Amino acid sequence: MTLLLSKNDVIKVLNMPDCMKVVEKAFSELASGTAVLPLRINITPPDGLALYMPAYLKEMGALACKVVTVYKNNPTKHNMPTTIGKVLLQNPETGDVICIMDGGYLTAVRTGAASGAATAYLARKDKGQVAGIFGAGVQAKMQLWGVACARELSRAYVYDKIDEAAAKFAKEMGEKLHLDVIKVDSPDKILEADIICAATSSPTPIFDGKKVKKGTHINGIGSHTPGARELDAEIIKSSKLIADSREACLKEAGDIMIPIKDGIISENHIWAELGEIIIGKKAGRTNPDEITLFKSNGLAIQDVATAKLVYDKALAAGIGVNAEI
Ligand SMILES: NC(=O)c1ccc[n+]([C@@H]2O[C@H](COP(=O)([O-])OP(=O)(O)OC[C@H]3O[C@@H](n4cnc5c(N)ncnc54)[C@H](O)[C@@H]3O)[C@@H](O)[C@H]2O)c1
Helix, strand or coil, X not given: CEEEECHHHHHHHCCHHHHHHHHHHHHHHHHHCCEECCCCEEECCCCCEEEEEEEEECCXXXXXXXXXXXXXXXXXXXXXXXXXXXXXEECCCCCCEEEEEECHHHHHHHHHHHHHHHHHHHCCCCCCEEEEEECCCHHHHHHHHHHHHHCCEEXXXXXXXXXXHHHHXXXXXXXXXXXXXXXXXXXXXXXXXXXXEECCCCCCCCCCHHHCCCCCEEEECCCCCCCCCCCCHHHXXXXXXXXXXXXXXXXXXXXXXXXXXXXXXXXXXXXXEHHHHHCCCCCCCCCCCCCEEEECCCCHHHHHHHHHHHHHHHHHHCCCEEECC
16 A cells, blocks of 8 residues: 655644654764665656665665656646655665655655754854845745754844745745734845744855854755755854755765866865764764855655654554555
8 A cells, every 4th residue: 555645644644853863863874874864866857857866774674766847838838846755665675655745845844954054063052143045935935944943043034035925925925924024125134143044945155254243044945946045155264164964065066066077166165065064973063153054955854754754743643545556
């Protein structure tokens, strides 16, 4: 039997604190050598882009593959969303696909969870810090949730080039997190924050890296293609740079690849992978003045760990539909 889980089923069982725990464990498996993580496979049919993201986590007993497509003409041509994702979870002992679940909400939560874990390990520890969020889209919301689980915040700022999107974000996330979330009108205001998330669809830098204050922690999650970047060379150069995966950063992240190509930094500027910090192989923040920066490209280990969590919780709650395939 294969369990089928809709987006609503996933929403019912998945929360940020639980997701942060399994994503943290997935990163530690990656650093300890018990994870199998091939780079994502891209296929470009005429109308779009298809991505296949498999991974195996030995300690967690989790094996899965996420299938994501980005078809720009879907909304106008087929009345369907641009991005569609589903996860196929397998039984690692038999190989059988035991669950097929929606991957949209799962992707946003697991991306927020990686930034939450990075914030827990790298941001300053003082209470009452301010979060600043660039972007007010799907990912940005989960970024703030992850950061709010990692640190006790006094308030949060949000900036989006679409003013109404930022206003909607401030209202929705303020109510969800019981936090003062304030829409701001300039990127510079976000730079007053202690913990910053860059979560936009911009292909060019969204703020002036020279203006970032000492002691800031940044999570950069957008722009993961070689030619696009949200972060300028200045902030990359002046921060302690932590990658989700060195390999992914050097093959997919314009934020890192462009300054390397321009001779501003070398590959050695990547200080560590997040997993190496989690298992204590490398030091994280060593003083309150350092600027730390986590570059997230999105790894299949995050999807696989989260899919296993969702499956276990759905089974326990009796949620979903069983199908004989
Ligand atoms: N690292 C990961 O694991 C991961 C996972 C999923 C998506 N992403 C990336 O996250 C980014 C956001 O995705 P999304 O699904 O939230 O998209 P979205 O379209 O829902 O939201 C993006 C928002 O960014 C805003 N924006 C664009 N340029 C801006 C600028 N210069 N300043 C301020 N706001 C700006 C847009 O107005 C929009 O509201 C994308 O780049 C996507 O590829 C990363």
